[in-house]
Amino acid sequence: RYIPRFEIRTKSNGKFIFAARDPKKVLRAIRKYVPANHMRKALSMWQQIKQRFTRKKK
16 A cells, blocks of 8 residues: 655754655645745655665765
8 A cells, every 4th residue: 555655854954754644735735835846756665675776886
């Protein structure tokens, strides 16, 4: 089952992760205060795992 989660990153206080039952309403409410070009879709769990293994090591 898909769990709609959101992450808000701030400059001073770090990041906050939360979930919503109705993500469409939540995103529309957030859009009043945060411009669309500052919002991104979160990676899925499998995309995160893949990214960790494919990331080049320095």
